[in-house]
Amino acid sequence: MNKEWLEIIKGIKNIHDSKEFLPLHEPIFDEKEVEYVTDCIQTGWVSSVGKYVEDFEKLLAEYTGVKRAVAVVNGTAALQIALKIANVKKNDEIFVPSLTFIATANAISYLQAVPHFVDVSKETLGLDPNKLENHIRETCRTHNNCLINKKTGRVVRAVVAMHTFGHSVDLDKLLDICNRYNLVLIEDAAESLGSYYKGQHTGSFGLVSALSFNGNKIITTGGGGAILTNNEELADYAKHITTTAKIPHQWEYDHDEIGYNYRMPNINAAIGCAQIEKLDEFLISKRDLVKQYQKIFSSIDGVTLFTEPNFGKSNYWLQAIIIDIDKHDHGTILNLLNKEGIMARPIWRPLHELEPYKNCPKSDLEVTNYLKKAVINIPSTPLKGRVNR
Structure with a gap:
C-alpha cells in the first residue's frame, strides 16, 4: 500500500x-420514525390503508413540485407502472442507458417491451443527448408519426432518463429530442430525490417519473417507491391499477382490469413521513x-x-x-x-x-x-x- x-x-x-x-x-433514524411507526402499530393501521400513505404522497408532491405522487412498494414497481401508464406496449423499444441498475431494464421487460441501450455522458454519467440523436439518425426512421428502428421494424416509444447517483441529465436537450421524434420522456429518478435541473426538481419534467425509497437511498421507507406526474388522469389510473384495479365500494370486490398489488403499506409510509422531514x-x-x-x-x-x-x-x-x-x-x-x-x-x-x-x-x-x-x-x-x- x-x-x-x-x-x-x-x-x-x-x-x-x-x-x-x-x-x-x-x-439515519431518530425518535420521529419511532413515534410514527408506533402510532401505526397502536392504531392497527399498518397495511395498505392509513393516513400516512396519503400524507407521504402529499409531502412528496409538494417537495418535488408535481401535482401528484402515488406511493408503491418499490422503485421498480414505480417505474413499471410509469411505463405502463405512458402507453408502453409489448415489443416497443425504449431508449435507456446501459449504465444503470438492472431494475431500469427489468421494468421495461415486465411489459414485454425491449430495452434499447444508448451511451452516457462523462459530464453527467447519464444519457448523452447528442449521442442519442446521432444514434436515432443512423438507425431509425419515422412513419405515421412514430419512430421506427430500421433494423428490427419495432416502434421506439420512449426514453428513460436515469439520474445517476443523483446527478441530473441534460433534460432540455432530451426533451427537445423527445418532442421532435414523438417520444415519451420518463424519468428514472430513483436516486435523485432532492436534485434539481436549472432550479426545477428532477422527476417533474417527464410525463411520468419514478422514485425509490430502498434502505440505501437518501430517504428510506424500508422498501418503497413512488410515481410522480403532473397529469391528474394518469395519477388516478396509477393509483387504481396499483391497488388491484378494485372499483371503490363499501363491500363489493369488483375489479375492472388486471391490476397490481403494489400499494405502499401505511407503516412504511410512516417512516417516509419522518424521513422527508429531515x-x-x-x-x-x-x-x-x-x-x-x-x-x-x-x-x-x-x-x-x-x-x-x-x-x-x-x-x-x-x-x-x-x-x-x-x-x-x-x-x-x-x-x-x-x-x-x-x-x-x-x-x-x-x-x-x-x-x-x-x-x-x-x-x-x-x-x-x-x-x-x-x-x-x-x-x-x-x-x-x-x-x-
Whole structure:
C-alpha cells in the first residue's frame, strides 16, 4: 500500500469519525420514525390503508413540485407502472442507458417491451443527448408519426432518463429530442430525490417519473417507491391499477382490469413521513461531505471526485471517484478500500453485458465501457454529527 492511499484511507475514516467498517450508505433514524411507526402499530393501521400513505404522497408532491405522487412498494414497481401508464406496449423499444441498475431494464421487460441501450455522458454519467440523436439518425426512421428502428421494424416509444447517483441529465436537450421524434420522456429518478435541473426538481419534467425509497437511498421507507406526474388522469389510473384495479365500494370486490398489488403499506409510509422531514438536513450534510472529500482526493494524482454538472444541483446520493485507468488499477483500489473497512463498489456492470440483455439493440457504448473500469463509489452516508437527531 503506497503512502498516498494510506492518507486517503485515514482521511475517509476521519471524515466519518469511524475506525470501524464504513458502509456505502446507511439510513439515519431518530425518535420521529419511532413515534410514527408506533402510532401505526397502536392504531392497527399498518397495511395498505392509513393516513400516512396519503400524507407521504402529499409531502412528496409538494417537495418535488408535481401535482401528484402515488406511493408503491418499490422503485421498480414505480417505474413499471410509469411505463405502463405512458402507453408502453409489448415489443416497443425504449431508449435507456446501459449504465444503470438492472431494475431500469427489468421494468421495461415486465411489459414485454425491449430495452434499447444508448451511451452516457462523462459530464453527467447519464444519457448523452447528442449521442442519442446521432444514434436515432443512423438507425431509425419515422412513419405515421412514430419512430421506427430500421433494423428490427419495432416502434421506439420512449426514453428513460436515469439520474445517476443523483446527478441530473441534460433534460432540455432530451426533451427537445423527445418532442421532435414523438417520444415519451420518463424519468428514472430513483436516486435523485432532492436534485434539481436549472432550479426545477428532477422527476417533474417527464410525463411520468419514478422514485425509490430502498434502505440505501437518501430517504428510506424500508422498501418503497413512488410515481410522480403532473397529469391528474394518469395519477388516478396509477393509483387504481396499483391497488388491484378494485372499483371503490363499501363491500363489493369488483375489479375492472388486471391490476397490481403494489400499494405502499401505511407503516412504511410512516417512516417516509419522518424521513422527508429531515431531507433538507441530509442534503446539507451531503454537500459538506463533498467538500471534505474534495480536499482529501485533491492530493492524489489520477483520481477525481465526481461533482454535479453546471446546470444541476445534485443530492449527491452516492459519492463517486473517477480514476485514471492508466495510473491506477480499478480492482486494486476496490480491494484495498474494502480490506481497510471502507465499503467501496464499482459502478453497475453495464446491462448490455448481462445475460438477459446481451442481445438487445444498442448504440456505440464507448463511454459506458470506459466508466465501468473507472468509477468507484465510496461511503456516502450523511455525516451524522451534522444532522439534528
